[in-house]
Amino acid sequence: MKKIVSITVALAFILGVTMVLAATAPDKVTLKANPKKVVEFPHKIHSDQLKCEVCHHEWDQKSEPQACLTCHKKKAGDAPKFFKAFHDRKSDRSCLGCHKKMAKDGKKGGPTKCAQCHPKK
Ligand code: HEC
Ligand code: HEC
Ligand code: HEC
Ligand code: HEC
Incomplete structure (x- = not known):
């Protein structure tokens, strides 16, 4: 009996943690550190x-x-500059780097052209 209880507690804990994480990820994020280059980031599909x-x-x-x-x-300081975090072509962690790599590999990725993320006003 004790064992069943502790398994249930463990399960509830694991599920609880996953639920908290799912709740934490935002649906959309507006990246607006540079007011001239505001980018809507569809966080959830990612x-x-x-x-x-x-x-x-x-x-x-x-x-x-x-x-x-x-x-x-x-x-740039300890970390590469802000621009690089989003445009580093050599890194799959940057928006542009990942989308370019996916396009190169023939997979469905996101926009790779400047104007697609930064529409002219
Ligand atoms: C494709 C890249 C990517 C993935 C995958 C991703 N995120 Fe994010 N997330 C971002 C970016 C970019 C931001 C905006 C950060 C900023 O404002 O500088 C962000 C913002 C957030 C924020 C708000 C933080 C803040 O203060 O701005 C939370 C919370 C978060 N993400 C949680 C998650 C969780 C949980 C997961 C996994 C389930 C996840 N993210 C997966 C890129 C991603
Ligand atoms: C706690 C500090 C910290 C946060 C938060 C952080 N970074 Fe970094 N980032 C670094 C440091 C330090 C480096 C350089 C060393 C390394 O590559 O790990 C780096 C390197 C990078 C690079 C360079 C290439 C590479 O792959 O190493 C990219 C791209 C990058 N970060 C993107 C992001 C994005 C996008 C976010 C937000 C979703 C983010 N970083 C959040 C500290 C951070
Ligand atoms: C590690 C890979 C990766 C990173 C990093 C990444 N993306 Fe994407 N992105 C994807 C993939 C995969 C898709 C295609 C999703 C789909 O349509 O199923 C996508 C699609 C998109 C789309 C199109 C959404 C739509 O409705 O079709 C936009 C806009 C986008 N990404 C913006 C960004 C921005 C802005 C960043 C950086 C803050 C970013 N992405 C970082 C992989 C990535
Ligand atoms: C996949 C989306 C995406 C693509 C493609 C893209 N960018 Fe960006 N760019 C971003 C994001 C996200 C930011 C951060 C916006 C903010 O926080 O204001 C940004 C910011 C910038 C900034 C401001 C940097 C700063 O330090 O203030 C410049 C300049 C810029 N981009 C130029 C470009 C150019 C030039 C291209 C084409 C080579 C390009 N971008 C392609 C997503 C993208």
Whole structure:
């Protein structure tokens, strides 16, 4: 009996954690660090099919993931500059890098042209 109880508790705990995570991932995020380059990021289609830590690469997997801008500043410091976090062509973690790689591999990815993410006003 004791065993069943502890299994149930363990299960509830695991499910609880997954539910908290699912609730944490935002549906959409507006990236507006540069008011002249505001980008709407459809977070959910990404977090539904990719592991969180692909993008939230410094995440401890427990607390709320931190905004990229916390470390990636306007100018490069310990972390590459903000622009690079989103456009590094050599990294699958950047928006442009991942979309380019998917296109190259013949998979369905996201936009790869500047104007698709930054429409002219
Ligand atoms: C394709 C990349 C990508 C994936 C995969 C991803 N995220 Fe994100 N997430 C982002 C970006 C980019 C932001 C905006 C960060 C910013 O504002 O600088 C963000 C923002 C967030 C935020 C808000 C943080 C803040 O203060 O801005 C939370 C919470 C979050 N993500 C959780 C998750 C969870 C949980 C998962 C996995 C289920 C996940 N994300 C998967 C890229 C991703
Ligand atoms: C806690 C600090 C921190 C946060 C938060 C963070 N980064 Fe980074 N990032 C770094 C550091 C430090 C490096 C350089 C060393 C390395 O590659 O791990 C880096 C490197 C990168 C690179 C360079 C290429 C590569 O693959 O190594 C990209 C692209 C990148 N980050 C994207 C992001 C994105 C997108 C987010 C938000 C979803 C983010 N980072 C959040 C600290 C951070
Ligand atoms: C690790 C890979 C990866 C990264 C990083 C990534 N994406 Fe994507 N993106 C995808 C994939 C895969 C799709 C196609 C999703 C689908 O249609 O099923 C996509 C689709 C999109 C779309 C099209 C959505 C639609 O409605 O068809 C937009 C816009 C987009 N991404 C923006 C971004 C932005 C902005 C960032 C950076 C903040 C980013 N992506 C980072 C993999 C990535
Ligand atoms: C997949 C989407 C995507 C594509 C494609 C893309 N960008 Fe971006 N870009 C972003 C995101 C996300 C930001 C961050 C927006 C913010 O927070 O204001 C950004 C910001 C910028 C910024 C402001 C950087 C800063 O330090 O303030 C410039 C400049 C820029 N992009 C130029 C370009 C150019 C040039 C291209 C084509 C080579 C391009 N982008 C392609 C997503 C994209």
